[in-house]
Amino acid sequence: MRSIPVRYRRAGFLFAVAVIGLGLPWVVTGFQSLQLSYVLIFAIAMLGLNILTGNSGQISLGHGAFVAVGAFVTAIGMQRYGMNMFLTFPIAALVCGMLGFFIGLPALRLEGIYLALATFALGVGAPDLLRKPAAITGGVRGIVVPPVISPFDWLQDEQYFYYVCLGVAVIVFLVAWNLLSGKIGRAWRSIRDSELAARSSGINLAGYKTLAFAVSAAFAGLAGSLLGLANGFVSADSYQVTLSISILVGSIIGGIGTIEGAVIGGLINEFLPTESHDFIYQFNPSLSTAAPGITQGLLLLIIIFFARDGIAGVIRVTYHRLRLRALGRKEAEADVMPKAV
Amino acid sequence: MSDFIAQVVAGLAAGGIYASLALALVIIYTAVGLVNFAQGEFAMFATFICYTLLTNFKLSYFIAFPIAVGIAFVAAFGIERAVIRPFYKSSQLTTVLVTLALLSITNSTAGFIWGYVPRAFPSPFPFKPVNVLGVSVSIQDTAVIGVTLVVLVLIWLLINRTRVGLAMRAAAAYPDTAELMGIKVGNMRGFGWGLAAAAGAVSGILVAPRIFLEPNMMQGIIVYAFAAAVLGGIDNPVGAVVGGLLLGVTLALVGAYIPSLADLRLEMTLGLIILLLVVRPSGLFGRPHVRRV
Amino acid sequence: MSEGNGTQPILDLRDVHAGYGAIRALHGVTLSVPERTIVALLGANGAGKTTTLKAISGSVRAHGQITFGGRSLIGSDPADTARLGIAHVPEGRGTMGSLTVSENLRLGAYTRRDREIGKDMQQVYSYFPVLKDRQSRPAGLLSGGEQQMLAIGRALMSRPKLLLLDEPSLGLAPLIVKAIFELVRRISEDSGTAVLLVEQNAVAALNIAHEAYVLEVGRVTVHGSSEELKRSESVRRSYLGY
Numbered sequence: 001m002r003s004i005p006v007r008y009r010r011a012g013f014l015f016a017v018a019v020i021g022l023g024l025p026w027v028v029t030g031f032q033s034l035q036l037s038y039v040l041i042f043a044i045a046m047l048g049l050n051i052l053t054g055n056s057g058q059i060s061l062g063h064g065a066f067v068a069v070g071a072f073v074t075a076i077g078m079q080r081y082g083m084n085m086f087l088t089f090p091i092a093a094l095v096c097g098m099l100g101f102f103i104g105l106p107a108l109r110l111e112g113i114y115l116a117l118a119t120f121a122l123g124v125g126a127p128d129l130l131r132k133p134a135a136i137t138g139g140v141r142g143i144v145v146p147p148v149i150s151p152f153d154w155l156q157d158e159q160y161f162y163y164v165c166l167g168v169a170v171i172v173f174l175v176a177w178n179l180l181s182g183k184i185g186r187a188w189r190s191i192r193d194s195e196l197a198a199r200s201s202g203i204n205l206a207g208y209k210t211l212a213f214a215v216s217a218a219f220a221g222l223a224g225s226l227l228g229l230a231n232g233f234v235s236a237d238s239y240q241v242t243l244s245i246s247i248l249v250g251s252i253i254g255g256i257g258t259i260e261g262a263v264i265g266g267l268i269n270e271f272l273p274t275e276s277h278d279f280i281y282q283f284n285p286s287l288s289t290a291a292p293g294i295t296q297g298l299l300l301l302i303i304i305f306f307a308r309d310g311i312a313g314v315i316r317v318t319y320h321r322l323r324l325r326a327l328g329r330k331e332a333e334a335d336v337m338p339k340a341v
Numbered sequence: 342m343s344d345f346i347a348q349v350v351a352g353l354a355a356g357g358i359y360a361s362l363a364l365a366l367v368i369i370y371t372a373v374g375l376v377n378f379a380q381g382e383f384a385m386f387a388t389f390i391c392y393t394l395l396t397n398f399k400l401s402y403f404i405a406f407p408i409a410v411g412i413a414f415v416a417a418f419g420i421e422r423a424v425i426r427p428f429y430k431s432s433q434l435t436t437v438l439v440t441l442a443l444l445s446i447t448n449s450t451a452g453f454i455w456g457y458v459p460r461a462f463p464s465p466f467p468f469k470p471v472n473v474l475g476v477s478v479s480i481q482d483t484a485v486i487g488v489t490l491v492v493l494v495l496i497w498l499l500i501n502r503t504r505v506g507l508a509m510r511a512a513a514a515y516p517d518t519a520e521l522m523g524i525k526v527g528n529m530r531g532f533g534w535g536l537a538a539a540a541g542a543v544s545g546i547l548v549a550p551r552i553f554l555e556p557n558m559m560q561g562i563i564v565y566a567f568a569a570a571v572l573g574g575i576d577n578p579v580g581a582v583v584g585g586l587l588l589g590v591t592l593a594l595v596g597a598y599i600p601s602l603a604d605l606r607l608e609m610t611l612g613l614i615i616l617l618l619v620v621r622p623s624g625l626f627g628r629p630h631v632r633r634v
Numbered sequence: 635m636s637e638g639n640g641t642q643p644i645l646d647l648r649d650v651h652a653g654y655g656a657i658r659a660l661h662g663v664t665l666s667v668p669e670r671t672i673v674a675l676l677g678a679n680g681a682g683k684t685t686t687l688k689a690i691s692g693s694v695r696a697h698g699q700i701t702f703g704g705r706s707l708i709g710s711d712p713a714d715t716a717r718l719g720i721a722h723v724p725e726g727r728g729t730m731g732s733l734t735v736s737e738n739l740r741l742g743a744y745t746r747r748d749r750e751i752g753k754d755m756q757q758v759y760s761y762f763p764v765l766k767d768r769q770s771r772p773a774g775l776l777s778g779g780e781q782q783m784l785a786i787g788r789a790l791m792s793r794p795k796l797l798l799l800d801e802p803s804l805g806l807a808p809l810i811v812k813a814i815f816e817l818v819r820r821i822s823e824d825s826g827t828a829v830l831l832v833e834q835n836a837v838a839a840l841n842i843a844h845e846a847y848v849l850e851v852g853r854v855t856v857h858g859s860s861e862e863l864k865r866s867e868s869v870r871r872s873y874l875g876y
Contacts, residue, residue, distance in 0.1 A: 059434050106619045112433035113376050117567060118618045120378070124564050125611035132604070245441055252438060286453065293449025300442040301424070304435055504744070511730055511741050518728035521691060523716030523745035523792070 021166055025159040033158040034230065035270055040165040041226045043266030044172050046251035047259060048219030051176060053248070054257025055185060056212035057192030058107065059116045062123030064244035066096045066217040068130055068236065070224025075143040075234040076136065085148070085229065089168065092225040093218040100217020104210035123241035131236035142235025145228050165226050172219055173259055179215065180259075188212055220247075249296060253303050255312025264311050272296065343476040348597045349590055354482035356589020357489030361544035362559075362566035363573065363581035364493065365537040368500075371576050372513040372533025373425070375436040380541050381559030381566070382447035387413035387542030388462070388549050388558075389455050395463055402465045410542045417538030418531040425534070426527060451556040459553035466550075485547050492543045493582055496536065500578065509533055565592075568610045571617045574627020584625065642704075644669045644828045645690065645796055650698035652689040659685040660696070661852040667796065672822055672829040674839040674860065677849035683832040684725050686849065687798045690830070691715045691722035703795065717745045721789035722798040729781045729788075731774025735765055738773050738784055742791030751791070758787040761817055779810040786814070790821065796828045803835040811835065815842050840864055 004012075025033045045067055052058050070092040077083040077091060103122070110118055130137050137143065150160030179185055187208050190198040199205055228234040250269040255261025273292035281288040307314050362384060369377045377383075391409035394400045400408070420443070428439055466484040470477045500506040511519040512529035520526055544566070545559060552558055569588045573580025588610070596603045617624060643666035652660040659682045667673045675683050689696035692710040700707040707715060712722070721742075730738055739758060743751045759766035762783040768776060773784055782802055789797055799818070803811040819842040822829050833839035840846060840860040848856035848869065856869060863869045 053434065057434075059437060061437075106615070109619050110622075113437065114618050114622055116378075116433070116437045117376060117571070118615050121564070121567070121611040121614040125608055128607050132608075245444075249438070249441060249445075289457075290449040290453030293445045293452070297442040297444075297446035297449070300438060300445070304438055304442070305427070504740070507733075507737055507741060508744060511733065514732055515728070515730045517693070517712075518724065518730060519741070520712040521693075521716055521722045521724065521728065522741050522788075523713050524741075525713045 025156075025162050030156055030158040033156070033162045037158070037162045037165045037226070037230055039263075039266040039270045040162075040169045041223050041230060041266070042247070042250060042269045043262045044169055044226070045220045045223035045247050046254065046265040046269075047172060047176050047262035048216035048223070049247055049251045050257050050259075050262050051180070051188070051219070052212050052216035054251070054261075055180060055192060056188040056209055058209060058212065059112065059248075060119040060216070060244070061116055061241070061248060062119035062121070062126065062244050063216065063220045063247055064123050064239045064241060065126035066100060066220035067224035067227060067243065067247075068126055068234075068239035069099060070096050070221030071228035071234040071239070072130065072137055072143070072224075073221070074225035074228050075145045078146050079143050085164075089222060089225055092221045096221025096224070097214045097218035100220075101210050101214040103217070104213025107213060108206055108209055119244075120241065123244035126241075127236045127239050130239070137236055138234075140235070140237065142233050142238075144233045145231070147232060148229050161229065164229075168222055168226060172222060175215075176219075176259055184208070184211070246296075249300055251310075253296075253299055253310055255310030257309075258312050260315075261310050261312040264315075268299075268311075272299070344597075345594075346476045347470075347478055348593050350476075350478050350482050350486070352590035352593030353586055354479075354485040354489075354589070355593060356569075356586035357486050357493075358544050358548045358562065358585075359565045359569045359589055360493065360582040360585025361489055361540050361547070362562060363569035363585045364496065364578055365541035365544070366566060366570045367573070367575060367578050367581040368496075368533055368537040368540065370570075371578070372509060372537075373421075373530050374429075374513075375433075375440065376575075377443075377537070378437065378440040379444035379447055380537065381563035382444050382451070382556075383413065383417065383538050384541035384545035385556060385559045386447055386451050387538065388545035388554060389451055391542075391546050392455075392460070392462060392549070392554055402463070406546060409546060410539045413538040413542035414535035418535040421531040421534040422527075426530070429530075448556050455556070457555055457557075459555040462549035462554045464550035468550075481550065488547060489543070492540070496540060497578065499536070505532070509536075564607070564614075565589075565610055568614050570624075571614055571622075572624050574624035575622075576628055577624070577626045580624060580626035642669070643667055644703055645830065646699070646701040647686075647690070648699040650686070650689055650696050650700060652685055652694050652696035652698075654685075654694065659852055660689065662698070663849070663852065663854055665847045665854055665857070667828050667830050668845075669828055670822070670826045671845065672819065672831060672843045674836075674843035674846040675830060675832045675849060676834075676836045676839060676846055679834065680851075681849040682852040683849055684800055685852075687722060687724075687800050687830070687832055691720055691798060693722070693724075716792065719792070719795035720798065721792050721794035721796070723785045723789050723800060723802070725800040725804070727781050727785040729773045729776070729784055732772055734770050735773050735776070735784060736769040738788050739765075739791050742788035745792055754791055754793070758790055761790075761821060762787055778805050779807070779814065782806060782810075782814055783817075786818065786821075790825075790827075793825075794827055796830065797822070799829060799831045801832055801834060803833060803838055811838055815839075818842060 024036060028036070045063065049060065049063055052060055073092040073095055074085070074088040077088040078085060107115055107118070131139055148157060148161045148164070150157045152160065187198070187203050190201070190203065191205060191208060195205060246269060250265035251262060253268050254263070254265025272295060276291040276295040277288045280291040303310055309316070362380065365380050365384070366377065369375065369380065387409050390412055391405050394405035394408055395402065424443065425439065428436055464481065466481045468479060468481045470479045500510065508519065508524045509529045509532055511522070512524050512526045513533065516526045519529070544562070548562060549558070565588060566585070569585035570581050572588060573582070573584030592606050592610070595606060602609065645667040647663055647665050650660055650663045651658065663682070663686055665673070665675070675686060677683050685694060688694035690700060690707065692707065692712045692715045696708060698708070702718060702720065705718065715722075730741070733741070736755070739755055740751070743754065764780055765784055765787060768780070773781065776784060786799070786802070802814060802818070806814070815838050818829065818831070821827065831839055831843060840863060843860045845857070845859050846863050847854050856863065858866070
């Protein structure tokens, strides 16, 4: 069996993904379309974290703050100023991007565990800080977000929303892919691997690191906008630090640093809690409430122990092994698909 | 004036609780080199165990307390051996993630065993205030301060005046050399985890009567413990205690005398953490933080 | 100088291989240390001298035969070998800077449970009076020579049967080196401790050692009494510099 050149394989892969992505809403229920929207929303947020942590090596336990800000931008924009939904997206991205930049500045002085602590403080403080100016953010009650209505007769509301999320996700993925595979991505990864080496090769550490913060915050903000629309309302208290942690954990499990990893992470975060709950419920109803937390924790430990590159990494390795076996060594090694990381 | 003293006492009591949990964080950081984000959950779990001893086994508070602390010590030692030991040479991100995983598992397990309905925690110390030298002081607060002080002093003595404490300090700072002296560094790390869990357990058990016992109870407190640890110097046990007491008293006084800021105490604490980390990571008493170039 | 009078060597290495991951440093080292004897291990930088000591104390994994008092040390870790009576003073002395002098010494006796630790500490202070003056100070504040004395004193606190010294002269002025080496000889005679002394300073080492080995690229190339080595012209040229 001759091997197919990389170009065609990759094109085929993307084509398959496009078909699945576009076709899914037609073969699932409305509720499931909404679930898939959540998957995309998480994936967008996780992609941001993949860029920040997986590529530029900065840990953040507080990205939920940016998600919250993005959600509020959309909610306030639509509810109070009657803006069009699509207009709030770039505004949210811009606001969060700038916020991320300003937070990235002091973050330059922190590293590793200290950065984790500082961002943890951010993640804990965000809901509290956002709740306080009640006039703007609606305080404890929050702000109701106008529901998403499909402008087309042949498209249900949930399906329409899914396509909106898909559109945003595709744009975000393209931007990420562009950044990661180019000069900027290489600079980020060299910073992650060794700041000293990066600096001595003339890379402007401050510039790239704050850029990573800004981009990841912008992505998180977009995810927040969509999240607010999906939930139907935005309230400060629903963006606790557990959200930040679950985004980080999910992106690690999915595969830190890659676009595929973010998507898998989104799938995990959306479906694992409910599936594990229902699964355990059959055997032991009282254990089922603990199932999501325990499963996530165990899965995280397993990934850290055995599969540092997450599930995406496992899939990639398995795919290559299978190719090796099917084609024989020479053909398979002739063109190794370059990793995004 | 008497009101002021009462506030200070209340502040010291709260501060003692922050101090114990902060001490737990600092012990782990110095003995093991990582920040345990799950420390609050460990404390919560130990508190639940104490609760079970009190209600299911009907033990006296003064027996259940040390037993629960002892169980926390042993369990943490075991967790270190099983879960943490493989990760010593790993990156900071990895250690953060491992502790996050522990956080998740511990929290969910507690939820599974005891449920999420808040319970009242019995305490032998009444909340009623008592008149001491013209000052109205709560017995609960005084007891908390007393117990905290005793425990913290015991831990200090253990770390600084015993053979095993000396070995632990050596193993933490100079693991290779300590091994050459015959010290089993792995066991010393486990010992450090155990000691930290014990300190955390004290914190949890003492705070439980005033907030309700439920799996998420320590999440509000861990933030103040982090602040206290960073304030005192993340590698200085005495600093952690001083930081905790200072923080407790300051927050109490702000709450009582500056009403406009009273509502922002959490934000102020978080701001303090971030400010300290950026400007002066070694806090008040810590060793100057050397940045790896 | 007389040879040690034990018939069975206290330490015996046969065809020992050891290394760091993929880098092999020892390619079949064979040497032995008789009881109550000072043996010098000489050689250039990178010859494998430090690795040999690490293989003995278990800091580095080794293959081959390493016997100590009749017992195999292969597979032991440093804490185990310390308990068996081997005191290893590593390269760079390994003083625990943030702990006080007396705390360092007390840690040396960690493997002991008897009541004579205090007595031994006084004995160490009599060998090294300057340590007694500084006993409550952090060890990191001591000068290089004082730290070396502390490291040796700490090793003695365990009442070792074998003392491994890695480059004690490193970074020290010649007079201090001489004084310390004299003390090592005196201590070894007083307590009957065997010593394996790794040194680049061959002259100083040969002055107190009974026998010596020369290590070259992970193998023993020369072995003899210190007198023989001092007289041998090739050794003098290569290692003694004259």
